[in-house]
Amino acid sequence: MPRRGAGWSAVAELARMLDPRLVAHLAKVARFYAYTHVEPRRRLSAGPGLRMSPTASLRNGERITLGRGVHVGERCSLWAGDTSGRIRIGDDVLLAPEVFLTASNYGTAAGRLMAEQPRREADVVIGNDVWLGARVVVLPGVRVGDGAVVGAGSVVTKDVPPNAIAVGVPARVVSWREGAAPVDGLRERA
Numbered sequence: 001m002p003r004r005g006a007g008w009s010a011v012a013e014l015a016r017m018l019d020p021r022l023v024a025h026l027a028k029v030a031r032f033y034a035y036t037h038v039e040p041r042r043r044l045s046a047g048p049g050l051r052m053s054p055t056a057s058l059r060n061g062e063r064i065t066l067g068r069g070v071h072v073g074e075r076c077s078l079w080a081g082d083t084s085g086r087i088r089i090g091d092d093v094l095l096a097p098e099v100f101l102t103a104s105n106y107g108t109a110a111g112r113l114m115a116e117q118p119r120r121e122a123d124v125v126i127g128n129d130v131w132l133g134a135r136v137v138v139l140p141g142v143r144v145g146d147g148a149v150v151g152a153g154s155v156v157t158k159d160v161p162p163n164a165i166a167v168g169v170p171a172r173v174v175s176w177r178e179g180a181a182p183v184d185g186l187r188e189r190a
Helices: 008-019 020-043
Strands: 058-060 064-066 077-079 088-089 100-102 104-106 120-121 124-126 163-168 172-176
Touching: 020 058, 100 124
Parallel strands: 058 077, 064 088, 077 100, 088 124
Antiparallel strands: 104 120, 163 172
């Protein structure tokens, strides 16, 4: 039997890489990336100094506004509503990996399929100098005040006041940033 040299293994490797199934899968991945990142990013409004991970997922970029010096971490999702719900993020905001902001949610009426429920859209507003920890979820209609910190894994269903530190599911104010006084009469509410 003839011996196959190094050239043969290179040819075999090239043939494996050109497998039509692999090429088709790569085309699907490229199309998905363009749909979730490239096209919506062209439509969003962003201030100078934006740092956005290439793995961020965006929906309806024309309704997303990012301030100056915003950092959007790996696998974050910024999903503005299809018709009216906007996402507005202030200056110097940090979004840790896998933060999910949505300005749209399905209704929950009984007797109607979930996929056929009307969507409820409301703006999400994140103030200046805010830090949202890893895997924070912010639901439609929520405002996070300037200087607030939301701990990892929290689900924000109600407004968070300025300089508050909120954690949990649902997120609740547990403390205030050093040197910040609690908002008038507000001790533990988010």
